[in-house]
Amino acid sequence: xxxxxxxxxxxxxxxxxxxxxxxxxxxxxxxxxxxxxxxxxxxxxxxxxxxxxxxxxxxxxxxxxxxxxxxxxxxxxxxxxxxxxxxxxxxxxxxxxxxxxxxxxxxxxxxxxxxxxxxxxxxxxxxxxxxxxxxxxxxxxxxxxxxxxxxxxxxxxxxxxxxxxxxxxxxxxxxxxxxxxxxxxxxxxxxxxxxxxxxxxxxxxxxxxxxxxxxxxxxxxxxxxxxxxxxxxxxxxxxxxxxxxxxxxxxxxxxxxxxxxxxxxxxxxxxxxxxxxx
Numbered sequence: 001x002x003x004x005x006x007x008x009x010x011x012x013x014x015x016x017x018x019x020x021x022x023x024x025x026x027x028x029x030x031x032x033x034x035x036x037x038x039x040x041x042x043x044x045x046x047x048x049x050x051x052x053x054x055x056x057x058x059x060x061x062x063x064x065x066x067x068x069x070x071x072x073x074x075x076x077x078x079x080x081x082x083x084x085x086x087x088x089x090x091x092x093x094x095x096x097x098x099x100x101x102x103x104x105x106x107x108x109x110x111x112x113x114x115x116x117x118x119x120x121x122x123x124x125x126x127x128x129x130x131x132x133x134x135x136x137x138x139x140x141x142x143x144x145x146x147x148x149x150x151x152x153x154x155x156x157x158x159x160x161x162x163x164x165x166x167x168x169x170x171x172x173x174x175x176x177x178x179x180x181x182x183x184x185x186x187x188x189x190x191x192x193x194x195x196x197x198x199x200x201x202x203x204x205x206x207x208x209x210x211x212x213x214x215x216x217x218x219x220x221x222x223x224x225x226x227x228x229x230x231x232x233x234x235x236x237x238x239x240x241x242x243x244x245x246x247x248x249x250x251x252x253x254x255x256x257x258x259x260x261x262x263x264x265x266x267x268x269x270x271x272x273x274x275x276x277x278x
Contacts, residue, residue: 010263010264011261011264011265013264014257014260014261014263014264015261017257017260018254018257018258018260018261021250021253021254021257022254024246024250025247025250025251025254028243028246028247028250029247031238031243032238032240032243032244032247034238035237035238035240036236036237036238037236037237037238037239038051038235038236039236047235047236048236050235051232051235051236054228054231054232054235055232057152057228058225058228058229058232060152060153060154061152061221061224061225061228062225063149064149064150064151064152064221065218065221065222065225067148067149068148068149068150068158068214068217068218068221069218070132070133070135070148071146071148071158071160071211071214072211072214072215072218073132073133074132074133074135074137074146074160075137075160075207075210075211075214076132076211077130077131077132078130078136078137078138078160078163078207079204079207079208079211080130081126081127081129081130081138082130082138082163082165082200082203082204082207083204084126085123085126085127085165085172085200086197086200086201086204088119088122088123088126089123089172089193089196089197089200090197091119092116092119092120092174092193093190093193093194093197095112095115095116095119095180096116096180096186096189096190096193097190098112099112099113099116099180099183099186099189100183100186100187100190102183109180109181109182110181112180113179113180113181116178116179116180116189117176120167120174120175120176120178121176123165123167123172124166124167127139127165127166137160137161137162137163137207138162138163138164138165139164139165139166140162140164140165140166140169141162142162143162144162145159145160145161145162146159146160146162147159148160148214150217158210158213158214158217159210160207160210160211160214161206161207161210163203163204163206163207165200165203170199171196171199171200171203172196172199172200173192173193173195173196173199174189174192174193174196178192
């Protein structure tokens with residue numbers, strides 16, 4: 001190899017090797033600091049595109065889960081109110097059956113009727129207040145129920161059916177016009193009350209079944225999100241144990257490369273010795 005003060009081939013080679021080592025070291029440090037082996041499209045365009053698509057699906061499924069959480073809350077409020085109303089109907093039956101006693105005096109009937117009307121008002125109040133985030137399944141404001149998101153592309157829905165529990169309706173037949181002041185009125189009230197109890201329990205059973213379906217679907221969506229996140233991790237996450245080993249090896253190579261470059265840079269000094277006197 002020619003000795004020259006203009007060209008130091010050894011230094012150029014050492015510098016190239018050191019530069020490559022520094023680049024690899026920078027990549028490894030970046031993977032360790034971020035925990036990702038694919039941080040952007042330039043790292044691996046195909047894998048990055050797949051991961052981004054899955055991240056979009058996860059974002060959409062998170063919105064689906066929020067919608068299902070709202071559905072669960074609305075159903076829970078409706079069921080709580082419905083169960084309370086069912087208890088009130090049971091209390092009403094006690095009053096109505098007592099009013100069928102032919103030996104009752106007028107004052108006793110008036111007291112029973114007052115209790116009867118107070119319980120009906122309590123039922124009406126609970127129906128009107130069975131609302132969560134503006135959604136009330138029991139007051140008749142919704143005719144077709146409420147639809148909630150079921151999938152990531154918003155093409156599927158799950159529905160909570162509305163049940164109109166307002167007084168004098170198809171489910172609770174009793175109304176404020178019913179009275180226990182007469183035996184005839186008591187008989188009519190008992191017939192409507194028995195129908196109301198049966199119809200209310202069936203309605204609450206339907207809401208409960210739909211709420212259970214929504215809960216099961218929410219569990220599935222949660223598991224699907226976890227699976228997608230795991231899949232993205234398999235694609236883009238760095239193996240930190242392996243990267244740590246690479247880091248140590250590259251740090252040694254960097255030190256050796258710097259030392260090699262230092263030795264190569266001293267080569268022109270040898271030329272000076274050739275011109276020194278003996």
